[in-house]
Amino acid sequence: MSANPFETVKETVDLSPEVADEVKNTTCYMCACRCGIRVHLKDGKVRYIEGNPDHPVNGGVLCGKGSAGIMQQYSPAKLKKPLLRVGERGEGKFKEIEWDEALALASEWLGEVRERDPGKLAFFTGRDQSQSFTGWWATQYGAHNFAAHGGFCSVNMAAGGLYTLGGAFWEFGEPDWDLTKYFMMFGVAEDHDSNPIKIGLGKLKTREDAKFVAVNPSRKGYNAIADEWVGIRPGTDGLFIFSIIHELLRAEKIDFASLARYSNAPWLVVDEPGAPDHGLFLRDAKGNPYVYDLVKKKAVNAMAAEITPAFAGARKVKKRNVVPSFQHLAKRYLCDEFSPEAVAETTGVPAKDIRRIAAEIAHVAFEEEIVIEQSWTDAWGRKHDKMIGRPVSFHAMRGISAHSNGFHTCRALHILQALLGSVDVPGGWRYKAPFPKPIPPGVRPAGSTKPSAPLAGPPLGFITGPDDLLVDAKGEPQRIDKAYSWEHPLSLHGMMHMVLHNAVNADPYSVDVLFMYMANMAWNSSMNVPGTLNYFTAKNEDGAYKIPKIIYSDAFWSETVPYCDLILPDATYMERWDCISMLDRPISSAHGAGDSIRQPILKPEGDVRPFQDVLLDLGARMGLPGMTKPDGEAQYPGGYSDYMANHERGAGSGIGPLAGWRGKDGDQHGRGEPNPNQIEKYIENGCFWTQSLDDEQLYFKPFNRSYLDFATEQGWIGHADPIIFQLYNEDLQKFRLAAEGHGDRQPPKRNRERIKTYFDPLPIWYMPFEEAEIDREQYPLHALSQRPMHMYHSWGSQNAWLRQITSANKLHIHAETAGELGIADEDWVWIESRHGRVKGQVKLITGVNPQTVWTWNAIGKRKGSWGLDKDAPESNQGFLLNHIISEVLAPNKSGDTFSNSDPVTGQAAWFDLRVRLHKCAPEEFGFTEPMFEAFEHIPAADRPVSRYGAELKGEPSGEGVAERTWIGNRHENSANIKGLRDGKGNRIKGRKS
Amino acid sequence: MHPAKSVIFFTTTTGAGYGLLFWLAVLAYRGLVGPDFMFGLIAFGIAFALVVAGLLSSTLHLGHPERAWRALSQWRSSWLSREGLLAVLTFIPTGLFALAWVFLGSVSGPIIWLGLLGAVMSLATVYTTSMIYGSLKSIPAWSIGWTSPGYLVLSLMSGAVLACMLVVLGGYWQAAGWLMLPTLFFLAFGLVIKLSYWSNIDRPNEHTAETATGLGEFGKVRMIESPHDQPNYLLKEMGFAIARKHSKKLRRIAVICAFILPFALVVGGWLIPEMAQYFLPVAALVCGLGLVVERWLFFAEAKHVVTLYYDR
Amino acid sequence: MTSLPKKPSTKKLGLVIDLDICVGCHACAVNCKEWNTSGKMAPLTDLEPYGAKPDGVWFNRIHTFEAISDAGISRTVHFPKSCLHCDDAPCVTVCPTGASYKREDDGIVLVNTDICIGCKLCSWACPYGAREYDEDEGVMKKCTLCVDKIYNENLPVESRVPACVSTCPTGARSFGDLGDPKSEVSKLVAAREGYALMPEQGTNPVNRYLPPRPKQVGGGEANAPRMLAHQDDSDDGAGLLASWVDKVLSS
Numbered sequence A: 001m002s003a004n005p006f007e008t009v010k011e012t013v014d015l016s017p018e019v020a021d022e023v024k025n026t027t028c029y030m031c032a033c034r035c036g037i038r039v040h041l042k043d044g045k046v047r048y049i050e051g052n053p054d055h056p057v058n059g060g061v062l063c064g065k066g067s068a069g070i071m072q073q074y075s076p077a078k079l080k081k082p083l084l085r086v087g088e089r090g091e092g093k094f095k096e097i098e099w100d101e102a103l104a105l106a107s108e109w110l111g112e113v114r115e116r117d118p119g120k121l122a123f124f125t126g127r128d129q130s131q132s133f134t135g136w137w138a139t140q141y142g143a144h145n146f147a148a149h150g151g152f153c154s155v156n157m158a159a160g161g162l163y164t165l166g167g168a169f170w171e172f173g174e175p176d177w178d179l180t181k182y183f184m185m186f187g188v189a190e191d192h193d194s195n196p197i198k199i200g201l202g203k204l205k206t207r208e209d210a211k212f213v214a215v216n217p218s219r220k221g222y223n224a225i226a227d228e229w230v231g232i233r234p235g236t237d238g239l240f241i242f243s244i245i246h247e248l249l250r251a252e253k254i255d256f257a258s259l260a261r262y263s264n265a266p267w268l269v270v271d272e273p274g275a276p277d278h279g280l281f282l283r284d285a286k287g288n289p290y291v292y293d294l295v296k297k298k299a300v301n302a303m304a305a306e307i308t309p310a311f312a313g314a315r316k317v318k319k320r321n322v323v324p325s326f327q328h329l330a331k332r333y334l335c336d337e338f339s340p341e342a343v344a345e346t347t348g349v350p351a352k353d354i355r356r357i358a359a360e361i362a363h364v365a366f367e368e369e370i371v372i373e374q375s376w377t378d379a380w381g382r383k384h385d386k387m388i389g390r391p392v393s394f395h396a397m398r399g400i401s402a403h404s405n406g407f408h409t410c411r412a413l414h415i416l417q418a419l420l421g422s423v424d425v426p427g428g429w430r431y432k433a434p435f436p437k438p439i440p441p442g443v444r445p446a447g448s449t450k451p452s453a454p455l456a457g458p459p460l461g462f463i464t465g466p467d468d469l470l471v472d473a474k475g476e477p478q479r480i481d482k483a484y485s486w487e488h489p490l491s492l493h494g495m496m497h498m499v500l501h502n503a504v505n506a507d508p509y510s511v512d513v514l515f516m517y518m519a520n521m522a523w524n525s526s527m528n529v530p531g532t533l534n535y536f537t538a539k540n541e542d543g544a545y546k547i548p549k550i551i552y553s554d555a556f557w558s559e560t561v562p563y564c565d566l567i568l569p570d571a572t573y574m575e576r577w578d579c580i581s582m583l584d585r586p587i588s589s590a591h592g593a594g595d596s597i598r599q600p601i602l603k604p605e606g607d608v609r610p611f612q613d614v615l616l617d618l619g620a621r622m623g624l625p626g627m628t629k630p631d632g633e634a635q636y637p638g639g640y641s642d643y644m645a646n647h648e649r650g651a652g653s654g655i656g657p658l659a660g661w662r663g664k665d666g667d668q669h670g671r672g673e674p675n676p677n678q679i680e681k682y683i684e685n686g687c688f689w690t691q692s693l694d695d696e697q698l699y700f701k702p703f704n705r706s707y708l709d710f711a712t713e714q715g716w717i718g719h720a721d722p723i724i725f726q727l728y729n730e731d732l733q734k735f736r737l738a739a740e741g742h743g744d745r746q747p748p749k750r751n752r753e754r755i756k757t758y759f760d761p762l763p764i765w766y767m768p769f770e771e772a773e774i775d776r777e778q779y780p781l782h783a784l785s786q787r788p789m790h791m792y793h794s795w796g797s798q799n800a801w802l803r804q805i806t807s808a809n810k811l812h813i814h815a816e817t818a819g820e821l822g823i824a825d826e827d828w829v830w831i832e833s834r835h836g837r838v839k840g841q842v843k844l845i846t847g848v849n850p851q852t853v854w855t856w857n858a859i860g861k862r863k864g865s866w867g868l869d870k871d872a873p874e875s876n877q878g879f880l881l882n883h884i885i886s887e888v889l890a891p892n893k894s895g896d897t898f899s900n901s902d903p904v905t906g907q908a909a910w911f912d913l914r915v916r917l918h919k920c921a922p923e924e925f926g927f928t929e930p931m932f933e934a935f936e937h938i939p940a941a942d943r944p945v946s947r948y949g950a951e952l953k954g955e956p957s958g959e960g961v962a963e964r965t966w967i968g969n970r971h972e973n974s975a976n977i978k979g980l981r982d983g984k985g986n987r988i989k990g991r992k993s
Numbered sequence B: 001m002h003p004a005k006s007v008i009f010f011t012t013t014t015g016a017g018y019g020l021l022f023w024l025a026v027l028a029y030r031g032l033v034g035p036d037f038m039f040g041l042i043a044f045g046i047a048f049a050l051v052v053a054g055l056l057s058s059t060l061h062l063g064h065p066e067r068a069w070r071a072l073s074q075w076r077s078s079w080l081s082r083e084g085l086l087a088v089l090t091f092i093p094t095g096l097f098a099l100a101w102v103f104l105g106s107v108s109g110p111i112i113w114l115g116l117l118g119a120v121m122s123l124a125t126v127y128t129t130s131m132i133y134g135s136l137k138s139i140p141a142w143s144i145g146w147t148s149p150g151y152l153v154l155s156l157m158s159g160a161v162l163a164c165m166l167v168v169l170g171g172y173w174q175a176a177g178w179l180m181l182p183t184l185f186f187l188a189f190g191l192v193i194k195l196s197y198w199s200n201i202d203r204p205n206e207h208t209a210e211t212a213t214g215l216g217e218f219g220k221v222r223m224i225e226s227p228h229d230q231p232n233y234l235l236k237e238m239g240f241a242i243a244r245k246h247s248k249k250l251r252r253i254a255v256i257c258a259f260i261l262p263f264a265l266v267v268g269g270w271l272i273p274e275m276a277q278y279f280l281p282v283a284a285l286v287c288g289l290g291l292v293v294e295r296w297l298f299f300a301e302a303k304h305v306v307t308l309y310y311d312r
Numbered sequence C: 001m002t003s004l005p006k007k008p009s010t011k012k013l014g015l016v017i018d019l020d021i022c023v024g025c026h027a028c029a030v031n032c033k034e035w036n037t038s039g040k041m042a043p044l045t046d047l048e049p050y051g052a053k054p055d056g057v058w059f060n061r062i063h064t065f066e067a068i069s070d071a072g073i074s075r076t077v078h079f080p081k082s083c084l085h086c087d088d089a090p091c092v093t094v095c096p097t098g099a100s101y102k103r104e105d106d107g108i109v110l111v112n113t114d115i116c117i118g119c120k121l122c123s124w125a126c127p128y129g130a131r132e133y134d135e136d137e138g139v140m141k142k143c144t145l146c147v148d149k150i151y152n153e154n155l156p157v158e159s160r161v162p163a164c165v166s167t168c169p170t171g172a173r174s175f176g177d178l179g180d181p182k183s184e185v186s187k188l189v190a191a192r193e194g195y196a197l198m199p200e201q202g203t204n205p206v207n208r209y210l211p212p213r214p215k216q217v218g219g220g221e222a223n224a225p226r227m228l229a230h231q232d233d234s235d236d237g238a239g240l241l242a243s244w245v246d247k248v249l250s251s
């Protein structure tokens, strides 16, 4: 550069700087979506993270969270050393200890309980992705008090789907994005399948022939781009769906052909009120149900290949009065009670719109069929020369499931799909392997425990009637969370949200050790935060904590860490092995199965250990079966990656955590002997494995011969029988019969009415509990939370980039509603529920149901947590609705208190919250309340500036090894290709859907 | 716009300094003040102090003051560059003129031409300063045509008030008598210009959130979620918003201090010459204060179109 | 080049953003920051990263707007905004040092941070808020259109698109040569009537926005082209049920 002041300096831009020394593939874990990532490493630091274009989940895209992975890795809140509490719980005073001491202590605490009474351990895990592993560990330990976070998450959806179609939404199914013409999305802000949904919506929106309807009280995010937004009133989707069904029935726009073959709609139900089999299917000696064949004019085995079933009509078969189950269904929903006019006011959706939407659905389903010229054979061996699809599809998540009436609503939506014949058809909603499963899947939860012995089976499973409940002789719950008891019989995922409450109240009993993993139970994942904090710190008269010992594994200084006694610091997702398994929450798509791994790509920072390794270590120390060899040596000395490659579900089953490259030579998939080089194969392939279904297996999976055989062979299902949609659910009726006094297992008195009411074999709608209990005029508004797309629960706030986007949540309210209440934009208000009050700032909008207010979930943080400064907006302006949601309902007339959850599944009813708003006094503006005391400050928070990347600019220092071959990159290495690609958005060629 | 101290200081002091340089040359040309050593030293001292302090303050507030010299290179397109260049060039005639006045004791012959050239270049420099702002279409308040007249007139006005004060204090009664007229004229003219400026910027302009986003066809546009919850650079720099109430009050203060009071004081000095030596320093002081308020408003009231994206 | 290129390039690289698809996920904004914090303009400094007023350099930002018609019909639009690489870029012409310039080859507007004096004038001149002052370094920074990525021969071809484009999960962002009427992006703009922001500013942006498409808004008969014909209108559907008793409903 010359110093001539008049010279115009021309910059030479380095267009091809060296990006990285090395690029490594792994799986993102900024959320549970499981996207494949390529991490560019330069001088040993992360230079850039991009989506892996080959990956079946994200095909090269990355969301905001995933893109901020660098800042998670360098978060000041990272735990660096095992901690042992020295102060009181909640103060945050710890001393650092060595791993030897930590592990010795943990195995002593856990081992002692196991020898005495393994039921006194409560082992609950949160947002981890290794539940098949942690569940297996719990089984070996003998801990029936095991569950993951699903109970407070979306078990209504899981149960609703699994008990109806053998598969549910979540990330376990997907709309046929390429072919669907009418897509309805209920109550979704982001969901687990976050990138696949976005990719799918992008596709849908660029097609001219598709319509996207969003049903959601809020119009943010996905809902904003919908072609039609239905701003429904919370908790009323059931009515809306019934009304659509009502319209379809009235117009006979029902796919009877498909119902006749693939559903229990024509199955005959005993109609003998008062009898012990009333409402159950009439079955032959082998257990086969009957249908009434109109041609043969008699009742025949419903499972027979050629039948012409009746859908209505009372008949007498085997001396019993029977009707096809469809008659019950039709009778219920044809009723005027569910006409569009009748539900319009409650749902807030005008009758005209309901009628039109029903008509549009019917039109697309029945007039715009899709035909794929592909033959297939059904489970009965009948050959079909084409695949005919009704291109209407649905997706739904917590908006309909996180209500106390959610189970029935979720079931209703699954039933609607079956009525339309749009399940797993071209253009419809499709299962992802290993789904569909038998309805319900065959695993039963294992209950009672014996000292020093493993459980008889896995602690979580599916139940089909009172006999499967985990209750004692008096009918009282066996589990600490009361899951699988008469209180919430179908609580498939356990009820983590009740553990602290129950343990402290010794209801049903107390525990000795609470062991938690990756769940922020002292903050955003608990209902009633102030109460929960008291549970953590509650003491007996003798001054000992009511929950004597709490062990917790977290990776960060969360709100929960200070409330625990022994902290086992976990490695971050870039520092550890992980396994996203077919036994768990795999990466399959409708096109085929898939699983993946995470490989450590950075040296762990600090003295941390991957929790899975720690569990295996603890298992070996305690001598747990499966984790110890006969000689007492550790079974998996290589830690979790050793387990991933070598563990088998059942000795010799050939099924293990990873399905790809099994067998000694790595040439088997799905089943096969463990392969010592399996992990290397995964790494070579970009850390994932996929397997495509044959064209003839792609649709109609529940009753597709070829698919069913293949799925059985792969071990996804136990047998290849067709999976028949259970519109009418007999298992539910069994509970009801018990409540009516039949059978030898009957509910305790306090549960009878609940069971009778809520175990209806066909979906019902009732007002959500909180709404029904309170004075609705007093608390006129629904209060909801939504996930911001760029934040994952509590993890995001420690992230220097993400918190710049959102650091203080506001309460969004309809401008008109605000006007009526005299509330102006940016005012501060008290948000009062019957349970308590919290203060926040309002934002006036119009894209929200007028009777609803909403805020972003989990943005509010406690002072002193997450490595944030005490002045951080997260803890001064951000607030949680959790503070004012009660975990229990008000006592009923008999004085019984139930969990604030769905009565069938135990799903936490987060979205039942009702509030009133009350403008703050001027001096109350500007800061949130309640504001809990600050924790001990962690010093790392005082970084005035971050200049991340400054030193990564330009030439590499040469310290890293320049590696030009892209691990797992199947595209041609293009270093020699010149020029620029002129492309359309992210639609990279060769992208899989 | 964020009313940064450095720019307020820079524009007011250089304006006054250049104005003073202008009037000194004119007075010399008219033969109303001679090459008096002390007067020259003090008058030019003040003028250059104002100019240099202003320029220095703006330079030192750069992100990289040590690279300031690079700002000379783009005079073909950039008003800021032109301003820098002219500011430097203007030092040549004005400096030589001042040296001649103070040290040679001469303002005659070619020297007066140097002085006049300096006067013109001073005004030109003020014009370039004004165009830094006046050329920014992104700030409608500045680009609608009143900015340059305002800067020029206010510079001549503040320079005149200062010059008046100096000649009165220096005992140049004849000069004072002559200068008071243009001083009063520019005080009045300045007020007119400023009032027109304000009435102009109070009118709605063609930029709205609807044009900014292009979403006008769907109706009235409002931001409901900001890209960042906390203020970002754009909001800190460009998002300054002043309440109408305050701006009204401040405008009143500016009008009184910058124009009316000085006007009254100059008139007073004219009517009661024996009080002029007291009135005029006060006039200069309040005028200066008033101009600082005026300049603060010039920035604070100017709305950058980017704020339309931020619902401000 | 002091002024804008005398001979404007025929190649005008830029972005096309589809407001009909953008879900406001911020992925493009964060990925942009991630790429660029170690890129040409490195670093994208953050101030008070864990403090009370976190603030930092971003080249791309997502706003959310509501548009409300006189009839009270409103819609929500997510709106990403980064540098539009204007043809008549005022940020370039105001720059006193030549640090701000428009590339002759492809029209990308860049800042040479080695000579920028940090006068901030360009950020005042840009109507769109696309320039980012790095307080810590005292220089101006901005969207580079990922100039060190799109031509980068060390990257595989499919990665040679701007970070915000390759990461956008919905595919709402496209990148290409808007100077070439035959390019994919130009065709897209033509087909969807893409528009420029604040044309009245005379900046001639290269980037284009695709307007959100019309929506079905509830109510009115006009919006109910289809209604299902009921086969029975009794209160409880008894007639229908009766008709189904011996009707063969499967085919």
Ligand SMILES: Nc1nc2c(c(=O)[nH]1)N[C@H]1C(S)=C(S)[C@@H](COP(=O)(O)OP(=O)(O)OC[C@H]3O[C@@H](n4cnc5c(=O)[nH]c(N)nc54)[C@H](O)[C@@H]3O)O[C@H]1N2
Residues within 6 Å of the ligand: A126, A127, A149, A152, A153, A154, A517, A518, A519, A520, A521, A524, A525, A526, A553, A554, A555, A556, A557, A558, A559, A560, A570, A571, A572, A573, A611, A785, A786, A792, A793, A794, A795, A857, A858, A881, A882, A910
């Ligand atoms: N009001 C309201 N509350 C809700 C909800 C709602 O909709 N509204 N949603 C509920 C739902 S569905 C859920 S799933 C829960 C989620 O709630 P949680 O499961 O509690 O989720 P997070 O807040 O993400 O907390 C997980 C913990 O894991 C830690 N962690 C992060 N990464 C790692 C790691 O790599 N290793 C380890 N060991 N720990 C790690 C974090 O630091 C954090 O402390 O929230 C529930 N709470």
Ligand SMILES: Nc1nc2c(c(=O)[nH]1)N[C@H]1C(S)=C(S)[C@@H](COP(=O)(O)OP(=O)(O)OC[C@H]3O[C@@H](n4cnc5c(=O)[nH]c(N)nc54)[C@H](O)[C@@H]3O)O[C@H]1N2
Residues within 6 Å of the ligand: A031, A153, A154, A186, A187, A188, A189, A190, A191, A192, A193, A194, A215, A216, A217, A218, A232, A233, A234, A235, A236, A237, A397, A398, A399, A400, A403, A784, A785, A786, A787, A788, A789, A790, A791, A792, A793, A854, A857, A911
């Ligand atoms: N970015 C990000 N992604 C995440 C998470 C995260 O924290 N951040 N968390 C993950 C987890 S654990 C989960 S469980 C999933 C949850 O994924 P979602 O189910 O998408 O999550 P929520 O944010 O709870 O969204 C609930 C939505 O339902 C709407 N809603 C509430 N009540 C009703 C109702 O009665 N009817 C209808 N129709 N809608 C209603 C709300 O307005 C909201 O839009 O997301 C996962 N993905």
Ligand code: SF4
Residues within 6 Å of the ligand: A028, A029, A030, A031, A032, A033, A034, A035, A058, A061, A062, A063, A064, A065, A066, A067, A194, A195
């Ligand atoms: S959705 Fe985002 S955070 Fe979640 S795994 Fe994918 S890229 Fe990572």
Ligand code: SF4
Residues within 6 Å of the ligand: C021, C022, C023, C024, C025, C026, C027, C028, C029, C062, C078, C080, C167, C168, C169, C170, C171, C172, C173
């Ligand atoms: S990444 Fe795409 S969808 Fe997300 S905010 Fe950016 S443009 Fe919109």
Ligand code: SF4
Residues within 6 Å of the ligand: C082, C083, C084, C085, C086, C089, C090, C091, C092, C109, C125, C126, C127, C128, C129, C130, C131, C142, C203
């Ligand atoms: S958008 Fe702003 S920064 Fe970008 S070229 Fe145009 S004026 Fe310059």
Ligand code: SF4
Residues within 6 Å of the ligand: C094, C095, C096, C097, C098, C099, C100, C111, C115, C116, C117, C118, C119, C120, C121, C122, C123, C139, C140
């Ligand atoms: S801040 Fe830098 S790039 Fe901007 S105008 Fe000034 S010198 Fe030019």
Ligand code: SF4
Residues within 6 Å of the ligand: C031, C032, C033, C035, C036, C059, C060, C082, C083, C142, C143, C144, C145, C146, C162, C163, C164, C165
């Ligand atoms: S083109 Fe590159 S620099 Fe510009 S906004 Fe996109 S990612 Fe950021």
Ligand SMILES: [Mo]
Residues within 6 Å of the ligand: A152, A153, A154
């Ligand atoms: Mo969840």
